[in-house]
Amino acid sequence: MSNTYNITIIAGARPNFMKIAPIIHAIVKSKNEGHAIDYRLVHTGQHYDKNMSGSFFEQLKIPVPHTNLECSGGTQAEQTAAILVAFEKELMANPADLVLVVGDVTSTMACALVAQKLHTKVAHVEGGIRSNDWTMPEEINRLVTDSITNYFFTTSETANKTLRASGVKEEAIFYVGNTMIDTLLKQRPNFKAPKIWDELNLKEKQYIVMTLHRPANVDEESQLKDMIAEIINHTKDLPLIFPVHPRTAKILERLQISHSRLHTVEPLGYLEFNFLVERAKAVITDSGGITEEASVMLVPCMTLRDNTERPETMTLGTNELVGTNPKNIQKYLDKLFAGQWKTGQDIPLWDGKTAERIIAELIILSDA
Structure with missing residues (x-):
């Protein structure tokens, strides 16, 4: 492994790309500022989406993935198994210091599992989120992922409390905000x-x-x-x-x-x-x-x-x-x-700077 801190970033479905885009931009910025940090973007291909064409990546300034594992279709078990097999080969061929997963799709859980079995640390962006509805496949994905995650990047104080209650140590929780909102605010114009x-x-x-x-x-x-x-x-x-x-x-x-x-x-x-x-x-x-x-x-x-x-x-x-x-x-x-709908207020740290905070923390961790 070189002295560069190598992060493998996982995206499996369209919403994942909205969440990882600002993280990649922050890594590139940090690298340009002289930090020894780099990334590899892995698309598991979990969701085939005809709207995910070149223009989608262009519009949102998302770099085209380094690889697509093409694990689409099948039952929950078939898809999980396909991602496990394909990502294990990918990570063995391209080792990383950290595997970063986002959200709660099947790819999130499967890639976290592969990483830990290959003794690679896992960071979960949107860790600690819960619906408490076990009929949702996403809830199972969240529970499994968070049970084998090393670093949790959270969107809310509620998520922090959930993680603490499940025994996660304070130093593993980083309250940073919401990268989905980074993309929204950047693209709003x-x-x-x-x-x-x-x-x-x-x-x-x-x-x-x-x-x-x-x-x-x-x-x-x-x-x-x-x-x-x-x-x-x-x-x-x-x-x-x-x-x-x-x-x-x-x-x-x-x-x-x-x-x-x-x-x-x-x-x-x-x-x-x-x-x-x-x-x-x-x-x-x-x-x-x-x-x-x-x-x-x-x-x-x-x-x-x-x-x-x-x-x-x-x-x-x-x-x-x-x-x-x-x-x-x-x-x-x-x-x-009747004009009686509540007016919203600012949600703490949902300010467009979440990805910068995540990468700042990862640089500190990489030096530790």
Whole structure:
């Protein structure tokens, strides 16, 4: 191993790239300033995403990965096994001082496991996050990853408390903020209108953005039908913009769910989607990441889930946990239209400088 501190960075799905982009920028900056630090970016290929083209990397100034392990498809077990086998070969061929994993996808857990078995230290960005819902594969990934992590980079004081309660020593916890927000704040000036903005002649604060992708919401056909009916019935005359995953699109078609105000569109690019969110009257979602982005942009957000691993979006942000009972939706929409939605406030350390703090800590660790 050379004197350079070599970090292997893992990304498995599109949201991971938003989280690692600022970390890579901070490493390059630090290297240019004379620090002996370098990185290798490994894309496990966990999610095949046709939107992850060259333009995606270009738009977000993300370097193209050094390698793609191409471990897409299969069951949870098949995918985990494929990543374990492929990443073990990768790490043996390209040893590192540290493997850095982000978020809570299968790649996060599998690569942490490989690293520890090859006696390589692991850093987990977004460590300590919990939904306490073991039916979510992501929750299992978080629990396993955090049980074998050496350094935890956390987004909130809640995460710090969770880690302390599980026996993690204080010196392993680094409260740094949220790298997803680094990307959001950096890219905010570059947001651009998607085609539907002009096609529907959308106006600021005069439409609602929807996203639904969790199996509990979209695979239960009667549940999906009831949720969308409630949303349509209580959003007055506002257009509903619904970027739809192809799988969900098929279900909507089969259920014959359609309405003149419900506009389904293909999944949007990062800059186009956040352009819509920033200008929306509200967002209705079951995604964790979108609740963070909406909170920072002070856009009212309703989460159609019974739990959240990001409580700070509720205590400080603009997010409310509506639950999965469709009958709950009306009272939150009534509150929105009555002008009674809470105003968000700044979330500590979600300031666009998280990645710089992470790399500053890693440089100290590398010298230790």
